[in-house]
Amino acid sequence: xxxxxxxxxxxxxxxxxxxxxxxxxxxxxxxxxxxxxxxxxxxxxxxxxxxxxxxxxxxxxxxxxxxxxxxxxxxxxxxxxxxxxxxxxxxxxxxxxxxxxxxxxxxxxxxxxx
Amino acid sequence: xxxxxxxxxxxxxxxxxxxxxxxxxxxxxxxxxxxxxxxxxxxxxxxxxxxxxxxxxxxxxxxxxxxxxxxxxxxxxxxxxxxxxxxxxxxxxxxxxxxxxxxxxxxxxxxxx
Numbered sequence: 001x002x003x004x005x006x007x008x009x010x011x012x013x014x015x016x017x018x019x020x021x022x023x024x025x026x027x028x029x030x031x032x033x034x035x036x037x038x039x040x041x042x043x044x045x046x047x048x049x050x051x052x053x054x055x056x057x058x059x060x061x062x063x064x065x066x067x068x069x070x071x072x073x074x075x076x077x078x079x080x081x082x083x084x085x086x087x088x089x090x091x092x093x094x095x096x097x098x099x100x101x102x103x104x105x106x107x108x109x110x111x112x113x114x
Numbered sequence: 115x116x117x118x119x120x121x122x123x124x125x126x127x128x129x130x131x132x133x134x135x136x137x138x139x140x141x142x143x144x145x146x147x148x149x150x151x152x153x154x155x156x157x158x159x160x161x162x163x164x165x166x167x168x169x170x171x172x173x174x175x176x177x178x179x180x181x182x183x184x185x186x187x188x189x190x191x192x193x194x195x196x197x198x199x200x201x202x203x204x205x206x207x208x209x210x211x212x213x214x215x216x217x218x219x220x221x222x223x224x225x226x227x
Contacts, residue, residue: 004157033214042120042203042217043158056212090157094213101213102148105157 003027004093004106012112018079021109023091025072030095031055032074033103034066037088049074078111086113116141118206120218127225133191135221137204140185144206148215149178149189152201161202162189194225 003026013019025032031050035043045058049068063079072093078085088108094101119138127133137147145166150158164171164178164187171178177190191198201222205215 031213035215040220042205042219043215044217045214048212048214056214058214092157101207102160102163103215105150105159107155107157 004091004104006089006091006106006109008109009107010110010112012114013081014114015081015083017081017113018077019081019111021076021078021089021091021111023074023076023093023106025074025091025093026104027072028095029072029093029104031093031101032068032072033092033094034074034076035090035092035105036060037090037108039087043090046076081113083113086111116216118204118216118218120204120221122221123219124222125224127194127223129194129196129225129227131194131225133189133194133198133223133225135189135202135204135223136186137188137206137218138184138186139206139216141206141208142185143208144216146207147178147180147187148205148207149176150203150205150217152203152220158203191223194223196225196227199223199225 005024033048034046037043047057052068065077068074090108092103092105148163149161151161152158175192180187201220204218
């Protein structure tokens with residue numbers, strides 16, 4: 001167990017709708033990252049939050065946004081859902097050290113956009 | 115230049131055999147190379163990781179071999195077991211302030227009993 005929990009586990013939405021995915025990080029982990037994993041592919045970096053501020057972003061449009069809270073929880077929000085947004089969304093928490101970070105992933109939220 | 119290329123896409127090994135998965139990268143700024151194991155319905159779990167200042171790292175049945183000059187690294191699973199059947203991802207990252215991982219496309223390993 002990584003100590004990272006995500007909710008919900010599965011979600012079905014309609015194109016154009018908005019969705020909020022939630023993550024509870026390991027206690028003491030000050031960094032949270034979100035990844036999108038399409039079927040049969042490796043995870044792709046969406047963005048990272050460090051001490052409640054966005055600290056880097058991948059090649060995703062602004063309709064993907066996030067929040068990190070002081071209690072180590074975080075949210076991923078996606079507006080104007082598109083069919084291609086259907087994927088497994090993974091939250092990963094970590095502790096920033098001098099040399100890279102070990103990412104601890106949750107089990108993910110499977111999002112289906114119809 | 116940000117890609118990490120992984121092969122093979124799938125692999126079938128007999129129980130007790132050696133599973134070998136290969137990855138190649140282009141960006142020489144990468145300085146951390148983890149391997150993740152993912153079971154269906156679960157998130158990736160860190161298996162083993164290496165930095166480019168060593169050529170090999172072993173943890174139990176899992177070994178990473180790293181060739182800095184060739185910009186390649188590989189995962190060897192010795193004495194492969196049916197319980198090892200999963201998808202394996204290599205990744206790379208560098209210390210730029212944002213520790214984002216670049217993942218390979220994954221290798222689906224099946225170990226036959």
